[in-house]
Amino acid sequence: MSAIPRPTPGQTVGPFFRYGVEFPGGEHLVPQGSPGSVRLYGTVYDGAGEPVPDAFLEIWQTDASGAVPAAEGSFHRDGETFTGWGRVHTTDDGGYEFFTVEPGGGFFAVALFARGLMDRLHTRFYLPERADDPFLAALDEESRATLVAERTPTGLRRDIHMQGDGETVFLAFR
Template identity: 45%
Template sequence: MSDTQTTPSQTVGPFFAIGLPWEDGHLIVDEDVPEAFDVIGKVLDGAGEPVPDALIEVWQADPDGRFDHPADPRGAVAREGFRGFGRCPTDEGGRFRVRTVKPGPLPAEDGVQAPHLNVSVFCRGMLVRLVTRIYFADEPGNAEDPVLLSIPDPARRRTLIADPAPFGYRFDIHLQGDDETVFFDL
């Protein structure tokens, strides 16, 4: 009989914590941008328990609806203090915070997309990232957004809506369970 032990064939861990986060990664805009606000929330598992080792990645348009990316056909973003991208690890309570500004509406093939943040979630036990969006509850364009309207159940659409709060907006990400956030298959 051998003294060696079987090891898991798929080890998934919080290895992204080694190189992906950076000190001011939660700042999608500089702290002192006048219209900046925070989006604060938690990543929760299927039992409603916090996920302390997740990483939230956010990519967004600027207030004019343009991305800071060379492939944006409307031209490069020239807004002082705007990165358009950020990464934030969750803390021991599953909490995350990003500092941002409200993006502008985006043109789409089938209408106009309401202002939103594109979000990827990485965490233990997942071999691929989860992709979702954060919309803002006080945006009238939500009622016409083609992506939100593609979700047939209004209760499920609600899982993509951030609520206003004194600091900006509150948004929790539920990985499973009754309140599971809508994730997109990209």
């Protein structure tokens, strides 16, 4: 008699996941300081408003002209090829930063992996000039504000609040 297969119990995503997923240059979609480059940065906060030191983020984006990159080799940074993808771990104070170009498509697609999550969370960071996007227009003002990056003297800033006051809007894909 054969056993009936059962689903494997769910596990949370961390804090153990850092080993084996880091790679050199994951935050550099383009070389820092190169023409047209921008720093995308912020802090990840938990529901109590405390920084999350053991999360990581991935971004996907179009190039500056709005084209979806088709280059291979996302894990190898050669300093010239733009793949439109990056991965970075948060620092001890919950901070993260990427060096990239502003996406011609108007937003960065973001995935967040962190302790206590059963799966990654998806969101977007919009350029301030693209706040007229139809998706954003469908949200109330408070929700919309959680997705629009702030232009600062040092780049584009967008914090992520996993829960609580100012909780970032997360997207569900079906």
